[in-house]
Amino acid sequence: MKRLLALTSLVVLIWWSADTLSAFCGFYVCKADTRLFNKASQVVLVRDDDKTVLTMANDFKGDPKEFAIVIPVPAVLERGQIHIGDKALLDHLDAYSAPRLVEYFDENPCTPSRTRDTIAAGVGVGGALLKAPAPRSLDTLGVRIEASYTIGEYDILILSAQESGGLETWLRRSGYQIPSGASAVLASYIRQGMKFFVARVNLKEQAKLGFTFLRPIQVAYESPKFMLPIRLGMVNAAGPQELFVYALTRRGRVEATNYRTVKLPTGMDLPVYVKQEFPAFYRAMFDQQVRLNRMETVFTEYAWDMGWCDPCAAEPMSASELGQLGVFWLGGGAALPQRAGSGGSNVFITRLHVRYDAAHFPEDLVFQQTADRTNFQGRYVLRHPWTGTESCDAAASYRSALAMRAELEAQSLADLTGWNITDIRGRMNIVATKWWQRIW
Amino acid sequence: MIPRGARLDPRLYQIAVLALLLAYGALALDFDVRPLQCGAILATALGVQLACARVAGIRNDPRSALISALSLCLLLRTNDLWVAAAAATIAIGSKFVLRVRGKHLFNPTNIVLVLLIACTDRVWVSPGQWGSAAYFGFLVACLGGLVVTRASRADVTFAFAAAYSALVVARSSWLGEPMAIPVHRLENGALIIFTFFMISDPRTTPDSRAGRFVFAAIVALVACYIQFRLYRTNALLWSLACCAPLVPLLDVVLPGRRYAWPSLTAAPAPGGSYEALAGSHFARRPDLVVR
Structure with a gap:
């Protein structure tokens, strides 16, 4: 029983040495240097039975001396349970699972044939993170250094604490800017017998390794708890934060058990001009869905068998890449093993996106793996009209249907994003007509 | 007209509330439940209830079976229709088989959910599906x-x-x-x-x-x-x-009086038998009827 008590889940706390406590794992976004979602975090949760491998993305751009991460963990982690990962893997996972635009090109209605579809754009996220300085053991505060490792470019300490005041003082004296509310949150984790994982950058090791960026930290642990702590990251947070969770499981889709999990609207036809501003569209659509769901919901953006995709925003992860992310049940072959009796591979990905603050998400996120292997993707469709000049009966009816189609696309876009329908019509060059003008 | 002194059968109210909750969940909360699956559960539950009642030689009363079926529609999640139908069969069947001293040992919906989650890889329950909005x-x-x-x-x-x-x-x-x-x-x-x-x-x-x-x-x-x-x-x-x-x-x-569902005709007609009052077959013994 004691072991079960100790095997509580992993909590991540990140502090800036400056004056703010960051998000769970803060990050900046997107392709073409566009910032898509601010104050967001990216984590990969590999989970099967009670075993979990957690990867935290990190593209911290500041002075490495200022970087530090504090992670409450279920028990003292051995050296082999900590690993430094490859950021490219997360980028690949992000690209593979990102919401996507699909383009179709209308064929000549006079000579109909197959339509083509291509991926027009994907909205990726992108990693980023954290910072802070280093500590020393102070027994009088009830804080003990349980273990100390240098792994990759990080110096890592495992701390235990008897009470939150002592830990808070210890961290403050060690240079961490702890906001006042953190102590109360720390206390509940200390009462559950958790240890604290503290990592900072070892500048000499970093110079020796030659990395100019900080690589993701991975930890492996065994615990019945399948959850992500978000409470610590909300202490003194200014406004809502974003979290992207890529869950890799053997059975099927992952969902939250203590909050509603809903799928984002998908499959709509949108005006073609959205291609130029897909990130802005996606951000507006997500904002709108958060509003409609009173910011109390976890959104599923992607749920798919890792063995394939259709259409593919990026190629599926290889067995080797998944192995590096911590998918430990693969068996070492070059190809993904198939599920016994049911087809498909034995790795299923769920991409969850949640915007949270303390008022709407008072408790940590708890997840469960379901038996649901229904594929789902955030997919938005552009249909390019045929612009030929041929004339036939089919072409005439095709052209007359285009105006109605454009109007429906405009309404879809307005519904999804909350954008002004008049502005959308203006962008689409839709000429407003009276209802009776469309009769004859 | 409801006879004086009679109580409304609580099962009727439960059926109405469960049906409303199901409609609300499916339409407003986007439950992962297909109409076909609900149909399969309801049809199977009522069919098994009828068959078991015939075999047991008792009057068929679909109310309890309907409550179990609606509860399964609300709680059971699966991608396989046959699993949904099997769940309904086991739930209703358990009422007739798993009994101790004339009482059900398990709540039918409860035991079938636990059994299927433990023994199969095809079922899940989504406790977060309701949110807290409603x-x-x-x-x-x-x-x-x-x-x-x-x-x-x-x-x-x-x-x-x-x-x-x-x-x-x-x-x-x-x-x-x-x-x-x-x-x-x-x-x-x-x-x-x-x-x-x-x-x-x-x-x-x-x-x-x-x-x-x-x-x-x-x-x-x-x-x-x-x-x-x-x-x-x-x-x-x-x-x-x-x-x-x-x-x-x-x-x-801690012994006590056994419960029986009240009926709209709760007060026995003069000379009538208690059996006619029973909302379910368990109330065949007069001492089981709440008056």
Whole structure:
């Protein structure tokens, strides 16, 4: 029983040495240097039975001396349970699972044939993170250094604490800017017998390794708890934060058990001009869905068998890449093993996106793996009209249907994003007509 | 016209509330439940009820079967129609097979969910599917049911709600968590469904009031243990299934009068038999009928 008590889940706390406590794992976004979602975090949760491998993305751009991460963990982690990962893997996972635009090109209605579809754009996220300085053991505060490792470019300490005041003082004296509310949150984790994982950058090791960026930290642990702590990251947070969770499981889709999990609207036809501003569209659509769901919901953006995709925003992860992310049940072959009796591979990905603050998400996120292997993707469709000049009966009816189609696309876009329908019509060059003008 | 002194059968109210909740969940909350699956569950449950009643030589009463079927529609998630149909078959069949001293041993919906989750890889329950948006609406609807039907087994509902709430709040207080956390845990539609429609099943609760209080407290305690110590989901379902075998024991230690569903024709016609009153086949013995 004691072991079960100790095997509580992993909590991540990140502090800036400056004056703010960051998000769970803060990050900046997107392709073409566009910032898509601010104050967001990216984590990969590999989970099967009670075993979990957690990867935290990190593209911290500041002075490495200022970087530090504090992670409450279920028990003292051995050296082999900590690993430094490859950021490219997360980028690949992000690209593979990102919401996507699909383009179709209308064929000549006079000579109909197959339509083509291509991926027009994907909205990726992108990693980023954290910072802070280093500590020393102070027994009088009830804080003990349980273990100390240098792994990759990080110096890592495992701390235990008897009470939150002592830990808070210890961290403050060690240079961490702890906001006042953190102590109360720390206390509940200390009462559950958790240890604290503290990592900072070892500048000499970093110079020796030659990395100019900080690589993701991975930890492996065994615990019945399948959850992500978000409470610590909300202490003194200014406004809502974003979290992207890529869950890799053997059975099927992952969902939250203590909050509603809903799928984002998908499959709509949108005006073609959205291609130029897909990130802005996606951000507006997500904002709108958060509003409609009173910011109390976890959104599923992607749920798919890792063995394939259709259409593919990026190629599926290889067995080797998944192995590096911590998918430990693969068996070492070059190809993904198939599920016994049911087809498909034995790795299923769920991409969850949640915007949270303390008022709407008072408790940590708890997840469960379901038996649901229904594929789902955030997919938005552009249909390019045929612009030929041929004339036939089919072409005439095709052209007359285009105006109605454009109007429906405009309404879809307005519904999804909350954008002004008049502005959308203006962008689409839709000429407003009276209802009776469309009769004859 | 409702005869004087008769009570409305609480099952009718339950059927109405469950059907409304299902419609709300499917239409407003985007439940992962297909109309075809609901149809399969309802048809199978009613069919199995009819078949079992014929085999047992008793009058067919679809009300309890309808409640079990609607509960399964609300809770059971699967991608396989045959699994949904099998769940309905096992649920209704368990009422006829798993009995001790004339009472069901397990709540049919509860035992089938636990069995299928434990033994198959095709079923799940989504406790987070309700969110907390409509929580107070649920609460009012469910409490209204107790008032309208004057349900005599409301005590087990209140006892469980009190015990479980106290434990959840006490744990958070011990950990120094803000009250928003236990409040969020208690504002859960799945908890409401369990409290008002599952643990309160008169067929599977102890006969005496003292026994019901003890039973409710044990179920709450075991649920907290499963949720906060073993960290497993669906703790309420597991807890009720684990504790159900205690009911026959509690009935021996703390005996009480056996429950039977009231009927709109609750008062026997002069010269009539009690059998005609029974809402279910368990009320064939006069001593089983609540008057």
